[in-house]
Amino acid sequence: MVIVGHFWVRKLSFKSLSCASSGGSKTSQHKIKTQIQYDPLRFQLSAFNHHKSIQNYAVKAVTVPSSELESEASNSNNIVDSVKNFMAVLYQFIYPYALYGQATAAISASLVAVEKLSDISPLVFIGLLQAVLPNSFMVLYANGVNQVFDFEIDKINKPYLPLAAGKLSFRTSAFIVALAAILGLGFNLMIGSPPLIWNFVVCVTLWTCYSVNLPFLRWKQYPVMASLLIFVCGTFINPIAYFLHMQTFVLKRPLVFTRSFIVFLLFMSFYSPGIALAKDIPDVEGDIKHGVDSFAARLGQKNVCFLNSIFSFGYLLFV
Secondary structure: OHHHHHHHHHHHHHHHHHHHHOOOOHHHHHHHHHHHHHHHHHHHHHHHHHHHHHHHHHHHHHOOOHHHHHHHHHHHHHHHHHHHHHHHHHHHHOOHHHHHHHHHHHHHHHHOOOOOHHHOOHHHHHHHHHHHHHHHHHHHHHHHHHHHHOHHHHHHHOOOOHHHHOOOOHHHHHHHHHHHHHHHHHHHHHHOOHHHHHHHHHHHHHHHHHHOOOOOOOHHHOHHHHHHHHHHHHHHHHHHHHHHHHHHHHOOOOOOOOHHHHHHHHHHHHHHHHHHHHOOHHHHHHHHHOOOOOHHHHHOHHHHHHHHHHHHHHHHHHO
């Protein structure tokens, strides 16, 4: 830049001489020379300051504190871990074994309506998905509302459950239960199958009466009422609803109870009483303490196990 600056000065001085030879005054020549002498210095100083500011900016841009990067990485890891933990707790909250059993029953009752291999089509698989998805929300609601109102009992009988163990708050559990009811009903209304809609409404109502601690409700504390509810839902309401969904809504056939479906109902009539009797056997301690008069609490665990074995023997004979 210095060389260029000197070359620029020489060029301008040549012009000033030409101006002087054309009759300019000494005063004008002196002003021009003074301007020429100071302009390069001003140019060099401004260029130097500009280059220095760029260097300072570059240094500031490069030097990012490592603590900020580490905090951002740790925050993202904490979010992922919290989501994983919540999904694991939610998985325990919905009673996985109950979800698997109800999904299997829904699929089995729906497939009874399929009479020939030619009936199997993508439409049938869509119908199965329509039956299983809202059923999952119904199972979540039934198990969730029971945990909410059995909070003190589960501290004794099932302390590993998320609500009893303190992994879920009461407000979060109530929100999950309400959301399950809303989503289940919403999916059924979107599907538009009348059997599925009525099945969801009736079962949610019955399971609310079973668990909610209100006058004339809390049917689980009456052994006959509780067993009858489980028997009716497992043997008649759910199977008939899923069969009619596949028969009338998916396959567009008239409402006819086929011979295979009648056999299926007889099969469930031996299976459901065993569930109704056996489910309270491990919960005797908490039920007695909180006034839930189940068959296991009234008759004793051994006697209920003997009755359950009778139903199991009849179930095996039927099979």
